[in-house]
Amino acid sequence: MAEPLLALDGVHTHIAQYHILQGVDLAVPAGGVTVILGRNGAGKTTTLRTIMGLWQASGGTIRFDGADITSLDTPAIARRGIAYVPENMGIFTDLTVRENMVLAAVDGPMDSGRLDWIFSLFPPLRTFWEMPAGNLSGGQKQMLSVARAVIEPRRLILVDEPTKGLAPAIIKAMTAALAELARTDTTILLVEQNFAMAKSLGQTVSVMDDGRIVHSGAMAELAGDAALQERLMGLSLETHQ
Numbered sequence: 001m002a003e004p005l006l007a008l009d010g011v012h013t014h015i016a017q018y019h020i021l022q023g024v025d026l027a028v029p030a031g032g033v034t035v036i037l038g039r040n041g042a043g044k045t046t047t048l049r050t051i052m053g054l055w056q057a058s059g060g061t062i063r064f065d066g067a068d069i070t071s072l073d074t075p076a077i078a079r080r081g082i083a084y085v086p087e088n089m090g091i092f093t094d095l096t097v098r099e100n101m102v103l104a105a106v107d108g109p110m111d112s113g114r115l116d117w118i119f120s121l122f123p124p125l126r127t128f129w130e131m132p133a134g135n136l137s138g139g140q141k142q143m144l145s146v147a148r149a150v151i152e153p154r155r156l157i158l159v160d161e162p163t164k165g166l167a168p169a170i171i172k173a174m175t176a177a178l179a180e181l182a183r184t185d186t187t188i189l190l191v192e193q194n195f196a197m198a199k200s201l202g203q204t205v206s207v208m209d210d211g212r213i214v215h216s217g218a219m220a221e222l223a224g225d226a227a228l229q230e231r232l233m234g235l236s237l238e239t240h241q
């Protein structure tokens, strides 16, 4: 079998005295969308932050594109082609949409062809190009956040709950844009609680609970197995209550 684009092997993360990730094993194949599901507090965001080097793994290894990146700092990890779209979106609300995009283009001036493609994914960004990002709706801010991550070609983007709090029509637009993105050379690792969206986008899924991956496999298998869903999601709900 081909080596995954990203592989976490027994990854532990401590935050202060708390042992949050307790041996995470995760494989993200190249291409398409891999989804991480799991209840609140399971460790999904911590996993993304650890991959990005925002938290340093206290054990285990993280390999990306055949190289060990466990000990690299965040700028070095970003330079290897990984971008992160945090749950709080990480945009500058006092700056215009254009200025937000200019700042995200670290390799030089924005490529106009790529920008046109981004506008086709997220039309409101063209409409509100010279408007402060703080004036955008929640969904539009989320679009800007994803657009910033892909203003330059990336091998992998880590996207944390892009549909949280959004209206159904905006969720549909975001889902379509991520699906389009996943058809390019960019692989997506998506944290998502919305199972309908996860199902429609993901080819591969991992379920987290209590700082570990408790299930990994094809999305089609999980989507078609109500008993497995009940066992995994039910288990999560039970421990959550």
Ligand SMILES: Nc1ncnc2c1ncn2[C@@H]1O[C@H](COP(=O)(O)OP(=O)(O)OP(=O)(O)O)[C@@H](O)[C@H]1O
Pocket (backbone or CB within 6 Å): 015, 016, 018, 020, 038, 039, 040, 041, 042, 043, 044, 045, 046, 047
């Ligand atoms: N800065 C921090 N200091 C202490 N504990 C933290 C910190 N950040 C996260 N945690 C704890 O780590 C655990 C995992 O949190 P994490 O945000 O990774 O979960 P999650 O699965 O992304 O959940 P959510 O969907 O709520 O974001 C939680 O118990 C959380 O309280």
